[in-house]
Amino acid sequence: MRRRFVFLLMKLALVLDFLADLAAHNHKAWMDEHRARYHAARAEYAAFVEELLRLASAELEPDLRGLRATDLMFRINKNDRSQLDPEPYKRHMGAGFKPGGRHAPRAGYFVAVQPGGGTYVGAGRRLPDAAELARIRQEIHYNGPAFHALRQDANLLRHFPQGLEMAQALKTAPKGYDRTDPDIAWLRLKSYFVWQHFPDAEVVRPDFPDRVLAAWQAARPLVDFLNGALD
Numbered sequence: 001m002r003r004r005f006v007f008l009l010m011k012l013a014l015v016l017d018f019l020a021d022l023a024a025h026n027h028k029a030w031m032d033e034h035r036a037r038y039h040a041a042r043a044e045y046a047a048f049v050e051e052l053l054r055l056a057s058a059e060l061e062p063d064l065r066g067l068r069a070t071d072l073m074f075r076i077n078k079n080d081r082s083q084l085d086p087e088p089y090k091r092h093m094g095a096g097f098k099p100g101g102r103h104a105p106r107a108g109y110f111v112a113v114q115p116g117g118g119t120y121v122g123a124g125r126r127l128p129d130a131a132e133l134a135r136i137r138q139e140i141h142y143n144g145p146a147f148h149a150l151r152q153d154a155n156l157l158r159h160f161p162q163g164l165e166m167a168q169a170l171k172t173a174p175k176g177y178d179r180t181d182p183d184i185a186w187l188r189l190k191s192y193f194v195w196q197h198f199p200d201a202e203v204v205r206p207d208f209p210d211r212v213l214a215a216w217q218a219a220r221p222l223v224d225f226l227n228g229a230l231d
Helices: 002-024 028-033 035-059 130-142 144-151 154-159 208-230
Strands: 093-097 108-113 119-125 192-198
Touching: 002 035, 002 108, 028 035, 035 093, 035 108, 035 208, 108 208, 119 208, 130 144, 130 208, 144 208, 154 208, 192 208
Parallel strands: none
Antiparallel strands: 093 108, 108 119, 119 192
């Protein structure tokens, strides 16, 4: 199995090389000229995702069984470009590991490969819709001690030292909550997500899949808490 990991990660280095070139030539004409190379890189990333899916369905989330890499991988085309964003393609290849596939309305596990240290492993629910946010906030309000124990768990912070993403939050208290609530900093969040970046040299190491799975396992109690709220 270790030999298979080494093979997969050697191929993952090819994905990093392609994405580095794409970042330097992020326009349709270049992509059209290098379409065959893109498909080759995407196939190698899909093989990496398939191997993670095999591990995750056996050791982390049994309900992932029956899914394929194509159910989990995000498109490389940007769907939400603004007028200030001239680049039509993402600079990474990413996948969301959730029962029901990448777009399922629940918390899950994520991995994205991007050169220059942009590769990240993450878990949780990022930018849920208003109804989902209301459910998560209500669960935190009702079960604050359990939530705080999960977000401060030593194993979680070993893999995600920054803890929950705090960058995106309301400027005031959400509707129905007092701004003096002791949990207001957490109730104001727009995402309930942890992530950690990895330099390229670590991404191509043979133990990278093991590190991804270990990080997801550390985040599983938090993911289960969020899905308990969403379900």
